[in-house]
Amino acid sequence: MKHFDVVIVGGGINGCGLLRDLALNGVKTLLIEKGDFSSQTSQSSSKMLHGGIRYLENLDFSLVKEALEEKNLWLKLTPHLCFEREFYLPLYRYSKYAPWMLEAGLFLYDFLSHFQNRPHGMLNAEETLKAIPSIDPKGLKGAGKYYDGIVDDAKLSLECLYDGLLENDVDALNYTEVIETLKLDDGYQVSYKDLLSGNQETIHATFVVFTTGPFTDSLLPKLKIPWKPQLVPSKGIHLWLKHDSIQTTGSVVLTTKDNRVVFVIPQRHAILVGTTETPVDQDIFNISATQKEVDYLISILKQYFPNSNIKEDSIISTFAGVRPLAKEESHSSSLGKVSRHHKIYRPTSHCYVMIGGKYTTFRKMTQELAREIVPRLNYRYKPNLTLNPLRQHSIVPTFSEHDPLNLKMLQKIISTERVKTFDDLISRRLSIIEKAESLKDVMGLSVDQVKNLLKR
Ligand SMILES: Cc1cc2nc3c(=O)[nH]c(=O)nc-3n(C[C@H](O)[C@H](O)[C@H](O)COP(=O)(O)OP(=O)(O)OC[C@H]3O[C@@H](n4cnc5c(N)ncnc54)[C@H](O)[C@@H]3O)c2cc1C
Incomplete structure (x- = not known):
């Protein structure tokens, strides 16, 4: 039976981020994902790397500060996948905040970023209408302006994965579902099924880590992991x-x-x-x-x-x-107010579960897990390795110049970026938001021609 130090279940940003951190620290790791990598929550976010200006209202300063630091880190590390842009917060006569309150909030936001954000500003009504010609002018008092990051969420997860896969003894399987786990004295026996071929396999792992996001509460009881709903x-x-x-x-x-x-x-x-x-x-x-x-x-x-x-x-x-x-002891009745802090659980001696948090802070969240697991495997944890740039970029970067798409590029993407289905290629490797039928305009290739490439 094959052995891995760690098996990660779930290949969203948290699974991919953890794989990278463990791999860089020399841990023999396998990631198993039921769909394509980053095909669920981690491609469905608002695509912002942000501190979360509205969490200032909940006085959640530590979360905002950490998220701003991470936002500014990724803007530097992956400029081909994210960029900074201005956000306008219009103020109306009926708005809950007076302009001075908004300005104080925006100052605090910049302060918590150690003034690494581009500086905020305040606009009067006329300037606001110039910046947002479509906005309703009735009762408009002005707007606050601040800066946050825009990211291709699916691609950042993929590039974390590609970076981890460059290390020895590290692998990742997409379209593969974990169907059974068996607790042993020295770890877990994990069985999984390839959903495209139907093949099943069982391996041994010292630790199993679930980064299954919103799927966690329904999955863990099925796998007989001791678990009460936490989401x-x-x-x-x-x-x-x-x-x-x-x-x-x-x-x-x-x-x-x-x-x-x-x-x-x-x-x-x-x-x-x-x-x-x-x-x-x-x-x-x-x-x-x-x-x-x-x-x-x-x-x-x-x-x-x-x-x-x-x-x-x-x-x-x-x-x-x-x-x-993640559920809190006294959780708010408003979903918008439920904390964006993450939680890590250890339901058994060789199993970890991580839920909650935000996309922006994934590196910090997964670092907390890696910091605990790596020494338990008798390796020394090096916290700075994830601050290095990602080493394998997508062939089609989202926000930087690239050659027009051609057949050769598509073939290279299919062979080097772990593509299995048409949707993997279109939605996540090429980041095309239009429906598949409009592909011909985008690439000059019919859907069938592209599907044939995948069969080869
Ligand atoms: C509407 C919305 C907007 C958001 N906007 C932002 C934002 O702008 N900025 C921000 O920082 N955060 C944002 N977030 C939060 C962020 O998207 C999530 O915190 C993050 O993507 C969660 O990642 P994850 O890896 O935990 O979960 P997921 O990406 O869901 O990954 C879990 C994976 O587990 C897999 N899985 C499940 N069962 C199995 C099994 N049996 N075997 C193998 N694999 C399995 C699933 O297929 C899935 O891919 C937003 C979230 C939502 C929903």
Whole structure:
């Protein structure tokens, strides 16, 4: 039976980030992912590397500070996958905050970043209308301006994975589901099934780590891991809109009447709009947006951008994900207020589970786990290794120049970036947000031609 020091179950950002950290520290690691890597929550976020300006309201300064440090780190380490951009927070006569309060908050945000953020500013109504021509002018007092990061969430997870896979004795399997675990005195026997071929295998691992995000509560009891539900799952959807549907020079942060936050983020050739926050009780694997949720976001946009031309056909595509928020002793009735801190559990001597947190802070979260596991395997943990740049970049970077797509590039992506299905290639390796049928315009290749490449 094959042996690994650590088996990681779940290949979202937390699984991929942990694999990288363990691999760089010389740990023999296998990651097992049921779908494609980063195909669930970690490709369905609002795609922001951010401190979370609204968590200042909860006086969560330590979380904001840590997230700002991480945001500024990744902006430096992976400029091909993320960039900084301005966010406008419009203020109306009915807004809950006076301009001086907003300015104090923005100053605190910059202060907590050790002034590494580009500096904030305050705009009057006229300047706000110039920056966001589509915004409702009625009762507009002005806006606060601050800076956060935009990231290709799926690709950053993938590049962490590729970096870890460059080390010896490290591997990762996609479209492979963990179906059974058996606790032994010296670790675990882990059985998994390749969902494309149907093949099954059993291996031995000293430690099993679950980074299964919102899937954790339903999965662990099935695998007979001692576990009580720890999640407050919260669904959020997003829309990609055509870039001409709203006129704005930067991102806009809307505070809705029900005190929710909706982001409008121009990115590349489209505008990302989100998100919602609703409880979930359905199967959440490959979850999608409902018409009711789409209508809700459209109604908010129509309210704040009354002169814009948003119609059903302004929507390029939609996506949804479930926040794996960790339950607290006295958790707030508002999902938006549930803490974004993460939690690490040790249900048995050789098993760890990590849930909660945010995408932005994944390196810190996984570091906490690696710091505990590595010495238990008799290796010395080196905390600075994850501060180095990622060594294997995607062939098609999201935010930097690259050659126009051609057949040779596609073949290279398929052979070096662990692509198994058409969707892996289109959605995550090429970051195409349009529907598959529009591929011909993007690459000059039909869907069938691309699928044939994958069969070879
Ligand atoms: C709507 C929304 C917006 C967000 N916006 C932001 C944002 O802008 N910035 C930010 O910092 N954070 C944001 N977040 C939070 C962030 O996306 C998550 O915290 C993060 O992606 C969670 O990653 P994960 O690896 O824990 O989970 P996931 O990415 O869900 O990974 C878990 C993986 O486990 C796999 N799995 C499940 N069962 C099995 C099994 N039996 N065998 C093998 N694999 C299995 C799943 O297929 C899945 O890929 C947002 C989240 C949501 C939902």
